[in-house]
Amino acid sequence: MIQINADPDSMPLPASRRPLFERLEAREAAMPDVRVSENLWSTGMLPEGILERWIVQDGARVQAGEAVAAVRIGEALHDIVSPAGGRLEVMACASEVVDPGCIIAEVHA
Template sequence: MPDIKVDEALWASSIFPEGTVVRWLVSDGARVAAGHSIAEVRIEDALHEITAPINGVVTIVARENSVIDPGSLIATIAE
């Protein structure tokens, strides 16, 4: 089951060590296609879309408003 983690590179220009899951664009248990936007995260003032790496069913791990660190696991996808 592939993990969906927040890319550490999103913090490259950030002075803050954490971000926030702003909202999920899909519900827990939704079937998604690879490349489909599934969540938005905020790091400092920048909003970033997270996309599904593969086709499958999403299981959300980090709920909306959760504080995240670089490389945090936010969801998994089962093929």
């Protein structure tokens, strides 16, 4: 015979009954960020990066690994790829200054 511990305080709430901030955190965790990789800067001495252009338009469907933007760091132009498939939501404008690790877009399922 299996005994189930039915303590109401230990049971998880259904998603609709969880506090709003928990639902938003879960939703945000499901939306991968498109970031400018810190690895593109080989030293701290390089100038800031510039978001040169968007290869994919805002709202377009993208696939994981697809190039979505181009960032210029010094003389080099680097493609930024989508970490997941979905709809791209642009969060940074072309010609904007970017820092290592900054978020330039989100991908929505």
